[in-house]
Amino acid sequence: MGFLKRFSSKRSSIPAQAPTGFQSPIGRMNDPTNPFATTVPTRRPRPAEHIGAPPPYSAAPNSAADLASPMQVCDDSPYVFLREFDTIFLIDDSGSMAGRSWRETSAALAAIAPICTTYDADGIDIYFLNHRNPNSTHGGYTNITTTAAVQNLFQTVRPLGGTPTGTRLSHILRPYLSEVADSIERQSHGHEATVKPLNVIVITDGVPSDDVESVIVNAAKKLDSYGAESWQVGIQFFQVGREPEAAENLIELDDALSGTYNIRDMVDTVPWTGDEGQELTAQGLLKVCLGSVVRRHDRRSV
Numbered sequence: 001m002g003f004l005k006r007f008s009s010k011r012s013s014i015p016a017q018a019p020t021g022f023q024s025p026i027g028r029m030n031d032p033t034n035p036f037a038t039t040v041p042t043r044r045p046r047p048a049e050h051i052g053a054p055p056p057y058s059a060a061p062n063s064a065a066d067l068a069s070p071m072q073v074c075d076d077s078p079y080v081f082l083r084e085f086d087t088i089f090l091i092d093d094s095g096s097m098a099g100r101s102w103r104e105t106s107a108a109l110a111a112i113a114p115i116c117t118t119y120d121a122d123g124i125d126i127y128f129l130n131h132r133n134p135n136s137t138h139g140g141y142t143n144i145t146t147t148a149a150v151q152n153l154f155q156t157v158r159p160l161g162g163t164p165t166g167t168r169l170s171h172i173l174r175p176y177l178s179e180v181a182d183s184i185e186r187q188s189h190g191h192e193a194t195v196k197p198l199n200v201i202v203i204t205d206g207v208p209s210d211d212v213e214s215v216i217v218n219a220a221k222k223l224d225s226y227g228a229e230s231w232q233v234g235i236q237f238f239q240v241g242r243e244p245e246a247a248e249n250l251i252e253l254d255d256a257l258s259g260t261y262n263i264r265d266m267v268d269t270v271p272w273t274g275d276e277g278q279e280l281t282a283q284g285l286l287k288v289c290l291g292s293v294v295r296r297h298d299r300r301s302v
Contacts, residue, residue: 078286082119085199085234087289088140089116090168092204093128096243097159101205104240106154108203108288113150115289116201126153129168130161138171165208166215172200173219173233184226198233201288205241207249216253220263230264234292237269247271268292 091105116124123143132139141153179195186193216235223232237250250269258265268291270284 079115079119079289082116082199082289083121085120085197086122086125087116087120087199087201088125088127088172089113090127090129090165090172090200090202091154091157092163092165092202092206093130093157093159094161094163094206095159096163096206096241097204101241102159105203105205106151108238108240109150109154110147111285112201112288113147115285117145117147117150124150126150127168127172128157129164131157162209163204163206164210165202165204166210166212169200169202169212169235170215173198173215176233177219177222180223180226180228180232184228195232197229197231199236199289199292200234201236201238203238203240204246204250205239206243206246213253213257216267217257217261217263220257220261220266223266224264230266233266234290235267236288236292237267238288239269239271266292 089109097105113124123145125140125142126144127138127140133141136142144150144153176195176198183193183195219233237253239246239250250271254267254269257263257267268287270288270291
């Protein structure tokens with residue numbers, strides 16, 4: 001997979017005062033002004049033993065030891081493909097998420113975050129639909145490398161407002177697609193330039209209040225025109241709660257867009273009811289983490 005080479009430069013730091021504009025998720029570094037970024041080096045330990053089954057999806061909080069201890073990395077782990085991606089979580093913090101859906105989201109993050117933070121060497125990024133990080137140019141929290149930091153951040157946010165999923169996705173995708181276009185242009189002139197693929201995991205319980213479909217379709221058309229790899233961008237919708245209209249909407253994004261618009265399939269959905277005693281299995285976690293970029297996981301059910 002030599003074509004998936006990383007930029008030699010790390011991510012740029014986030015200024016303490018937010019200027020106007022949006023900074024791409026590509027090219028950032030750990031930033032001491034980000035209260036949720038880890039300042040210690042992010043080099044991973046050498047493989048010691050095969051990675052065990054991931055933690056179950058459960059409402060029970062993780063212990064302090066679990067939050068602080070990194071998962072061990074093994075080269076033959078089914079999650080190892082995540083190393084090639086920058087992972088971004090986009091979390092619905094609209095008013096409808098208050099209560100059960102918010103608790104389910106917290107539990108889902110407790111199960112998924114340890115995997116993603118382990119395999120994204122410079123940390124995951126977290127965005128909310130409404131809440132903004134006042135110390136960030138783009139309102140997100142970047143370079144998060146521990147599950148404890150994820151949980152601490154989640155506890156500082158309260159659900160309030162609408163569901164502008166399309167708008168927030170556009171904020172993330174637009175500068176990233178510009179990076180991809182620039183890299184293609186540099187390659188055409190004989191320069192080595194590759195953009196790390198992007199894996200966006202959206203956790204939501206409701207129907208968007210804006211147009212998500214056109215954002216995804218436009219992004220897919222641009223990637224197709226660039227000749228980008230099929231896994232250059234993946235968008236995984238993980239639905240919490242029991243809203244049937246939301247489930248139908250997300251399934252349509254997964255199943256209908258590619259055929260309707262003759263574009264790449266870069267969307268996957270995972271509906272979740274959160275029934276008592278139900279757990280997100282190891283196979284389910286694989287689908288959440290990789291379903292939008294690996295087709296065999298897209299075809300699986302949770």
